Amino acid sequence: MTAADVVVVGAGPAGLAAAAAAARAGASTVLVDAYERPGGQYFRQPASVTRNRSGVQERGRHLAARALSVGVEFRPHTAVWDATPTDLHLVTGGTVSTLAFRAAVVATGAHERVAAFPGWTLPGVYAAGAVQALLKEHDLVPGRRVLVAGSGPLPLVVAAALVHRPVRVAGVLEATRLAVETVRHPWIGAAGLWAQGARMREGLVGTVRLLRHRVPVRTGWGIVRALGDSEVEAAEVARLDPQWRPVAGSERTVECDTLAVHHGLVPNTDVLRLIGADVVRRPDLGGWVPVRTPWLETSIPGVFAAGDCAGIGGAALSLVEGDVAGAAAACHALGREPVRHTARQRAALARERRFQRLYAALFAARPGLTGLPRPDTVVCRCEETTRGEIDAAIAAGARTTALVKSTTRCGMGPCQGRICLPLVEQLTATATGVPPVPVTARAPLVPIPFDAVRRC
Amino acid sequence: MLTSATVVVIGGGIIGSAAALFLSRAGEDVVVLERGHGPEQASVRNAGGVRAQCRNRTERLLAMASIELWRGFARETGIDFEYRQGGNLRLAADEPALRAFAHESIDEAADGLTTQVWDRADLRRRAPQVSDRFAGAKYCPTDGHANPIRATWLILAAAKRAGARYLTGTEATHIDVDGGAVRGVRARRGGDEVRIAAPVVVHAAGPWTPALATPLGVTLPVTPARNAMLVSQRVPPLLDEFVSSHELQVYLRQAPAGHIHVGGVFAVEDTFDQRVSQAELTHLARAVEILPALRRLTILRSWAGTLDLTPDHLPLLGFTTAAGGYLVAAGFSGHGFCLAPAVGRTISELVRGTATSVDVTALRPDRFSPA
Numbered sequence: 167m168t169a170a171d172v173v174v175v176g177a178g179p180a181g182l183a184a185a186a187a188a189a190r191a192g193a194s195t196v197l198v199d200a201y202e203r204p205g206g207q208y209f210r211q212p213a214s215v216t217r218n219r220s221g222v223q224e225r226g227r228h229l230a231a232r233a234l235s236v237g238v239e240f241r242p243h244t245a246v247w248d249a250t251p252t253d254l255h256l257v258t259g260g261t262v263s264t265l266a267f268r269a270a271v272v273a274t275g276a277h278e279r280v281a282a283f284p285g286w287t288l289p290g291v292y293a294a295g296a297v298q299a300l301l302k303e304h305d306l307v308p309g310r311r312v313l314v315a316g317s318g319p320l321p322l323v324v325a326a327a328l329v330h331r332p333v334r335v336a337g338v339l340e341a342t343r344l345a346v347e348t349v350r351h352p353w354i355g356a357a358g359l360w361a362q363g364a365r366m367r368e369g370l371v372g373t374v375r376l377l378r379h380r381v382p383v384r385t386g387w388g389i390v391r392a393l394g395d396s397e398v399e400a401a402e403v404a405r406l407d408p409q410w411r412p413v414a415g416s417e418r419t420v421e422c423d424t425l426a427v428h429h430g431l432v433p434n435t436d437v438l439r440l441i442g443a444d445v446v447r448r449p450d451l452g453g454w455v456p457v458r459t460p461w462l463e464t465s466i467p468g469v470f471a472a473g474d475c476a477g478i479g480g481a482a483l484s485l486v487e488g489d490v491a492g493a494a495a496a497c498h499a500l501g502r503e504p505v506r507h508t509a510r511q512r513a514a515l516a517r518e519r520r521f522q523r524l525y526a527a528l529f530a531a532r533p534g535l536t537g538l539p540r541p542d543t544v545v546c547r548c549e550e551t552t553r554g555e556i557d558a559a560i561a562a563g564a565r566t567t568a569l570v571k572s573t574t575r576c577g578m579g580p581c582q583g584r585i586c587l588p589l590v591e592q593l594t595a596t597a598t599g600v601p602p603v604p605v606t607a608r609a610p611l612v613p614i615p616f617d618a619v620r621r622c
Numbered sequence: 623m624l625t626s627a628t629v630v631v632i633g634g635g636i637i638g639s640a641a642a643l644f645l646s647r648a649g650e651d652v653v654v655l656e657r658g659h660g661p662e663q664a665s666v667r668n669a670g671g672v673r674a675q676c677r678n679r680t681e682r683l684l685a686m687a688s689i690e691l692w693r694g695f696a697r698e699t700g701i702d703f704e705y706r707q708g709g710n711l712r713l714a715a716d717e718p719a720l721r722a723f724a725h726e727s728i729d730e731a732a733d734g735l736t737t738q739v740w741d742r743a744d745l746r747r748r749a750p751q752v753s754d755r756f757a758g759a760k761y762c763p764t765d766g767h768a769n770p771i772r773a774t775w776l777i778l779a780a781a782k783r784a785g786a787r788y789l790t791g792t793e794a795t796h797i798d799v800d801g802g803a804v805r806g807v808r809a810r811r812g813g814d815e816v817r818i819a820a821p822v823v824v825h826a827a828g829p830w831t832p833a834l835a836t837p838l839g840v841t842l843p844v845t846p847a848r849n850a851m852l853v854s855q856r857v858p859p860l861l862d863e864f865v866s867s868h869e870l871q872v873y874l875r876q877a878p879a880g881h882i883h884v885g886g887v888f889a890v891e892d893t894f895d896q897r898v899s900q901a902e903l904t905h906l907a908r909a910v911e912i913l914p915a916l917r918r919l920t921i922l923r924s925w926a927g928t929l930d931l932t933p934d935h936l937p938l939l940g941f942t943t944a945a946g947g948y949l950v951a952a953g954f955s956g957h958g959f960c961l962a963p964a965v966g967r968t969i970s971e972l973v974r975g976t977a978t979s980v981d982v983t984a985l986r987p988d989r990f991s992p993a
Contacts, residue, residue: 248900255900264900442897562779565659565790572666572771575879580855580922600659606925609898613855613920620907 170196170239171499173254173267174492175246175437177230178206179481180473181273183488184495185240186233188271191496196265197233198244198256200612204230206275207295208481210302223302248609249440251466255609262618268499269468271491272438273484276431276452276474279531280585281316282545282553283538285392286427294324294428307331309424313401315339315389316428317410318529319372322383324426326372329379336422338376339403341410341429342528343386389427390417390538398423410534430531431478432588438475439607441466447602450526451477453588454604461494461504462487468498480525483518486511536592545593546586548579556593565598567591567605577605580613623811626819627653627787629973630807632794632834633826634658635665636770637951637958639778639786640966641824646784648970653818654786655809657793661774664828667927668959669851669875669885670770671864673710675730675737675762678936681957682733683980684964689764691963695776703772704878708862710765711749713756713912715869723760730762737762751860753914756867767864767875770959777962792816797823797834803946822947822973829894829930831952840944843990844953845931847889850902852924856880860915872909882916884909889929889956896926931955938987939965940972949973950987 172188174181177199185197197204203211209226212219219227234240241258248255254265278293285291292308294316300306307328313336314325325338376383386405390412393400405416432453435445443464445454455477456464463470472491473484490511497504507515539545541554551574559573567590570576576590577583583590587605595602610619629645631638634656642652672692674685689707696705714720720739727737740748741758748761782788789811796808806819825831829846836842857880866873871887884906890899903924910916932938932953941949951969954961964980971978 248903562775563660563788563790569660569662573775578923582923606896608924609903610921610924613922615918615920616854616907616910616916619903619921620910 167264167266169266170194171267172196172269172271172492172495173198173265174271174273175254176206176273176275176473176475177201177204177240178273178275178473178484179208179229180275180484180488180491181206181271182209182229182233183485184271184273184472184492185238186229186236187489187492188496189233189236189238191493191500193496193499195237196239196241198241198246198254200243200245202242204233204240207299210299212305213303220302245612246437247611247614249437251441251469257612257614257618260615260618262614262621269470269495271470271472271488271495272475273471273473273488274434274437274475276433276478277584279429279432279452279588281389281427281429281535281538282543282586282589283389283391284540284543285394285398287544287547288392288394288398289396290394290398290423291392291425291427294321294426297426298324298327301327307333309422310334311336311422312424312426313337313339313420313422314426315401315403317341318428318430318525320428321426322372322376324428325381326375329375329381335376335379335381336420337382337384339387339389340383340385341388341406341532343408344528388412389425392425393419398425401425406534410532411537412534429535430529431474433475433477434584435475436582436607436611438464438469438471439604440609440611441469443469443471445604448477450530451522452530460507462491463494463498468495470495477522478525479518479522482514483522486514486518490515533596536589536596545589546576546579546583548581549575549577551576551586553593556590557597560594560597565594565600567594567602570594571605582611623814623816625653625817626806627651628820629822629824630655630818630820631824631826632807633828633831634778634788634790635661635663635826635828636774636777636962637954637965638824638826639774639781640962641826641951641969642786643777643781643784644966644970645973646781646786648974650970650973652786653820654781654788655792655794655807655818656788656790659790661778664927664929665774665959666771667851667925668770668956669873669883670767670773670959671710671873671875672705672768672960673762673765673864674735675710675760675765676712676726679729679733680980680982680984681936681961682730682735684961684968684982686733686735687964687967687980688961691967692768695780695963699776699780701772701776703776704769705766705773706768706862706878707764707766708864710762711752711863711865712760713752713865713867713869714758714760715867716757719869720758723758727760735762736764749863751913751915752865753912755911761863765864769877773959789816794827794834797825797838797948799838799945799948804948822949824949824951824969824973826951828952828954829928831930831950835950838944838948840942840948840950840987841991842938842950842952842987843933844938845891846894847891847929847931848893848896848926849886849889849929849956850898850906850924850926851883851885852903852906852921853884854882854916854919855922857882857919861913865912867912870908870911872906872912874909874913881922882913882919889931891931894928896928898924898926929956933990937961937965937985939968939982939985940987942987
């Protein structure tokens, strides 16, 4: 077994900032990430060193280099499969190890929220984030005619990146009617958007670029279903009401061979819940999020949470949260009083949390999304559980997510319910009116070989 | 809320539901109090073993009766709760263990239960996928396993159809006794108090049973204990039998969907904590020593349930002497799922005062009290 003063889980913006801050404060610091290169989704680095990096990738590389230069030990290809308030159990390419810590910063980011519309399991339907990852890491574009749909800045960013590639962007659909909502919330204005949030700014730059390339951008529209026998041939789209419900009679068909869909992000709290941190349900922040002190410490002393895993807030908020949590974790590990936030941190936290509220008001998932799956639509891909089976379980008396899961097997496959359980939770809560309770996190968080566990 | 019934059942798990089913069918007006939103504890967290071999005699008779009832449920409802009589295979580490199996097999035959004792060569031939480290095994072809979640919900649904009223999200808080006899149960539902007047209370709340029994002067020697399980990725059919080794302290079965479920013949005592520890996972992974094919597979998930252990690992089943009309059905020590149908029928017979189809006097709840 090895030990560190501070261990940081996840090498995205929050994790990189946290590891650097902890190491600078004098703590021996280990940073683990499931991928080969640090950066997470936002700073995802190209697979080939010879390729040019984008500005964002360049910043990510710089951050990672800075963390390593102050003494952070980076362990790539390393996933957490079990965790307690004192130890992380890691798996690196089929080999397990244990890492004891005095303090931990969990910066595990988020998953994309999946809308289960009819046809979403057809080949050719991608999460927009997956399309972005292919672009960033391998410079690959799936398909020839892409329709981008969903909500938030990411679809715009992805579509804007696609216009420079050998691919036709058939259109971009934003579920929220931005113009109307901007009037409804006077504090949401173009100027406000511009001033806040790197990703939002990227989105607006993207919109301008899309318009210049004559890509139709519609707001208040969304995907209803994907059409095709063995792969995507077209998409049925419709105008949406303010709750994102399709307006009957407004349906149209858009030809495309690829759909890039994104309906926001869901905080990844698996490691936090496994350690035992208390979580609360905050739909505005993407789902279940840990309860935290001003130093971003969770209900488990010495365990801190930073970035999107503690509530969707984007890269800029993640950076400042990582900075705060990393320094606080080092203080905890070394037995010092926590340092006060600097004026710069206070200002950045206030600014980015304003952006977080704005993002939530505009783009947090709305009830119409839950209405898209039909009885024969698969909701859980791993176990092939349909909407109809879930509804039947609820009708038979399963009134919580855990009961629906246990009676239908949805969420019991290799992905551990990361994709389907937020939707199942919404379906169950809507049908029963019972306030949701979080599903228990269980080891192993990632599938792990019997032989490896036996030799623990 | 105020209501009345002829029987109140505390606990809507598989034991409580089986009791509610047979009581309702016998014409009783039954209310079931369940503090959760449905069966959430040991009833749906066990391995689903349905086994008559290698048991204490009373349990053997209950298990044999249950197997008949399980077969009946499958036939009558047409619902597939994945019940398969694929056999139960108990592995022997050495020759003395095998000889003990042979003696047990004679007792079992006397009760009408057919089992076979396999030597090393038989085991190699009949179950080549099992490791060759074992000296032999005892095999009971009529034993098997089921999906405990589906089976529990099936019994619950049958109880409701028979007329039992379920109050979920309703936690029993007091058992009211007056003049030496049960008068009813008080419960909490959200912020409201619920009172159910009834002359009979069936207490089937697993490891949580002693808490409400103590105020009646009834001491139930039930210890909570954690029992962990894990499940592999899906694989093509490898195993019909439910296999166990008491030497390695693990058991396993393959569910029809292809996952291999592994559980432990051990428990971490004196805890309601259901977090699975590293030590337990490491122990369960020893299942590869029974089934070497597991080596190449990955573990997908783990979970744990809370057992209700008694000193002799046998249930507490029957009326108590402390208060008239107070019947305890708890302390099943991990055997409750398999035995539930026959236990439910026996509870109904005890409450109705008719002859019991299985003699359960050996399981009386006050057997540990000084006479």
